[in-house]
Amino acid sequence: MSQSDILFDYKHIWHPYSSIVNPLPCYSIISAKGVYLKLKNGKKIIDGMSSWWSTIHGYNHPILNKSLKKQIRKMSHVMFGGITHPSAILLCRKLIKLTPKKLDCVFLSDSGSVSIEVAIKMLIQYWESLGQKRTKILTIKNGYHGDTFAAMSISDPNNSMHEIYNKFLPKNLFADAPTSSFHKEWNPFDIESFRKIIKENSLKIAGVVLEPIVQGVGGMNFYHPMYLKNVKKLCQNYSIPLVFDEIATGFGRTGKLFAFQHADVVPDILCIGKAMTGGTITLAATLASRNIADAISTSSRKCFMHGPTYMANPLACAAANANIKILEKNEWQKQISSIEKQLHENLLPLIHHERVIDVRILGAIGVVECRHFVNMPLIQSFFVKNGVWIRPFRKIIYIVPPYIINSDEIKKLINAIKKALDNDVFFM
Structure with missing residues (x-):
């Protein structure tokens, strides 16, 4: 150079x-x-x-490099609308096997931030299919979910790099961030802000979106697993879908394959990315439960309204398959x-x-x-x-x-x- x-x-x-x-x-x-x-x-x-x-x-990494070379000899890309290919099918099989049984519908995209956009669109379209207009997302302060607009709207509105866009972004609901740290004693009062907001706005909330256990760019805070357990219980009580953003923490970073496993709870939608291809090429996924996917797919629209050009890119899928193969050892x-x-x-x-x-x-x-x-x-x-x-x-x-x-x-x-x-x- x-x-x-x-x-x-x-x-x-x-x-x-x-x-x-x-x-x-x-x-x-x-x-x-x-x-x-x-x-x-x-x-x-x-x-x-x-x-x-x-x-x-x-x-x-030789295994990742080999997977890319093998795939590129066949095709580097093909559109996913009306077409499928072996690398994508194998990857979705692997992702369903790695994640909780409940999450058996996979939507592939090309970045972590877009996977969050996909999840939010799923939530809104899910409630529309049930005849309800719900557009508010409940999350917690000090969060970060990406740089695209819906993702920015659920990142901390006051203490993030996105403050400049606040007047343009939709207004969502923010509970106080938990103060009980991962390795210390659980303080039951931590959940009260969240409890109050979900109770008062239960008919407006389309879903809850959280970074499980680890809040990344919002301050690198590690919070207590009991917080997630309580959030899950409240979401179930009010029949509100729960979304976990595992883009940074997925694939082993916290000591568990996924950070939510520290709390032994299961989300309704899971977003993953970053380490999914072992850092070789961009790819992300949004995994949804069958009842959410079915509700969207049997509504008057009949389909989910999203379709990235590079969705399920064969090269990226091949790298992800090789990455998971390494992890499976x-x-x-x-x-x-x-x-x-x-x-x-x-x-x-x-x-x-x-x-x-x-x-x-x-x-x-x-x-x-x-x-x-x-x-x-x-x-x-x-x-x-x-x-x-x-x-x-x-x-x-x-x-x-x-x-x-x-x-x-x-x-x-x-x-x-x-x-x-x-x-x-x-x-x-």
């Missing part, structure tokens, strides 16, 4: 959550293998982010357990650092919450110089490494965080 390429990027390419006039620094990656990203100068850095939670088996459980143990041993002690409010660990997720906002450009440069890729946000420094990471590589990630905490210049 030439200097002119870098200058072109700087001037013309708009990167996520950045400015086109004064963009955040970008680091040129020319290749990746295992847990390492290779910079244009030849230096290798450890990816502590799994490319935003997705590359769970590391980069250039069950090595991920041992890998996650090992990562979690080391995070407790090496990351948790940072809770005593003067710049740290809290350290939270669950599965292969390690979170350091700082007292002050992080200076993103400076700390990012520091991490790269120290051989790691960690991308903080606001007051949060967190790592979600690939499952294949080894002990020395985890130590390097944690040591870089520790060194950063010791330096005034990285905090505002």
Whole structure:
């Protein structure tokens, strides 16, 4: 990659959550293998982010690569309207087998945010099929569900990056976020805000949408499983469908295949994405219960009104099938357990650092919450110089490494965080 390429990027390419006039620094990656990203100068850095939670088996995994090569020799894409293909059928079989028996109708899309849009459209069309106009979604504060418009409307309205769009977005219902943390005692009062809202608005609510156990961009909070149990019970009492957003947490990240399994409850609709293809190519899915799918499909419209062009892309489906094949070997459980143990041993002690409010660990997720906002450009440069890729946000420094990471590589990630905490210049 030439200097002119870098200058072109700087001037013309708009990167996520950045400015086109004064963009955040970008680091040129020319290749990746295992847990390492290779910079244009030849230096290798450890990816502590799994490319935003997705590359769970590391980069250039031979099984994933083989699946893509095999599929592309047949076809890279074909429309899914009026057509089907073996990779999609096999994937849907696998997804139904992996998830609770109740979730046996699969709608494939091309990103996690779109899978949330699909779920919300399902909820609205479900109630229309029953002769009711319900358009309100109940969720909890500090949530994040994606950057498309319906997804933004159920992300935290005041403390999220989407605040600027509030006047345009539909108004939904937000209960207080639970304060009982995953590893501490359950406080029954946590559910009262949710209980009050669902009781007072039960005839307006089309569905409840939550990130189970782990609230991601909203603050990396891990809440108590009893909260989910109580939410499920209230949804059943009022016959309101429950949707779980497992886009970030699905496929083992929290120590369970899906985070909702920590609470032993089952949603009516499940959204998955990110790690579904092992970080190779974009794909997502919305799994619905049979009664919701049947109600939509037997209504006056006769069909579900959504159809992405790249729905069930054969390449993506092939990669997802290979990814699930790797997971089915069950090595991920041992890998996650090992990562979690080391995070407790090496990351948790940072809770005593003067710049740290809290350290939270669950599965292969390690979170350091700082007292002050992080200076993103400076700390990012520091991490790269120290051989790691960690991308903080606001007051949060967190790592979600690939499952294949080894002990020395985890130590390097944690040591870089520790060194950063010791330096005034990285905090505002």
